[in-house]
Amino acid sequence: MGTTNHISTKWLGNMAFESNNPSGHTVKIDIAEEDGGNGSGYRPKALMLSSLAGCSGLDIASLIKKMKLEVDDFHIETIANLTDEHPKYYDNVVIEYHFHGKDLSEKKLQRAVDLSVETYCGVMEMFRRFAALEIKTIFHHK
Incomplete structure (x- = not known):
């Protein structure tokens, strides 16, 4: 059996999410304003x-x-x-x-x-x- 990666991704409102990482850092995910997001994160x-x-x-x-x-x-x-x-x-x-x-x-x-x-x-x-x-x-x- 291999290693398991477990990532938690939390909705921040509108179309934005924040996802954690085993490194302890987080990444913000969002979509472009023309698609209904705020363009405040990674695609x-x-x-x-x-x-x-x-x-x-x-x-x-x-x-x-x-x-x-x-x-x-x-x-x-x-x-x-x-x-x-x-x-x-x-x-x-x-x-x-x-x-x-x-x-x-x-x-x-x-x-x-x-x-x-x-x-x-x-x-x-x-x-x-x-x-x-x-x-x-x-x-x-x-």
């Missing part, structure tokens, strides 16, 4: 993309440390297509890993990306159940 579907990038990013940051790689800057762009029909979900997701630096070890960084995508990232595995994923690694040499 639920977009948070899923942050979770995906964050999960994979943590793997890669850990591997950058372990492999003692020189990386000046690293960011992840997550571009997802939402279906037209309700319930709307992400059917295609492009995940771009951008590495910046003078002396980038492309082979090792690509290995770090591959390990995260194929082995370590649980959120990636969840996404794989409902979306086609396209992975791109982009090196920016200074």
Whole structure:
């Protein structure tokens, strides 16, 4: 039997909610004013993309440390297509890993990306159940 995560999400009135996290931090969720909310929090579907990038990013940051790689800057762009029909979900997701630096070890960084995508990232595995994923690694040499 695996680990159980238990999250409590409390209605704050109108269309806003506050959700706790095992970290002790909370996240506020809301929708846009044009949709009846106050725009005072994160959008639920977009948070899923942050979770995906964050999960994979943590793997890669850990591997950058372990492999003692020189990386000046690293960011992840997550571009997802939402279906037209309700319930709307992400059917295609492009995940771009951008590495910046003078002396980038492309082979090792690509290995770090591959390990995260194929082995370590649980959120990636969840996404794989409902979306086609396209992975791109982009090196920016200074």
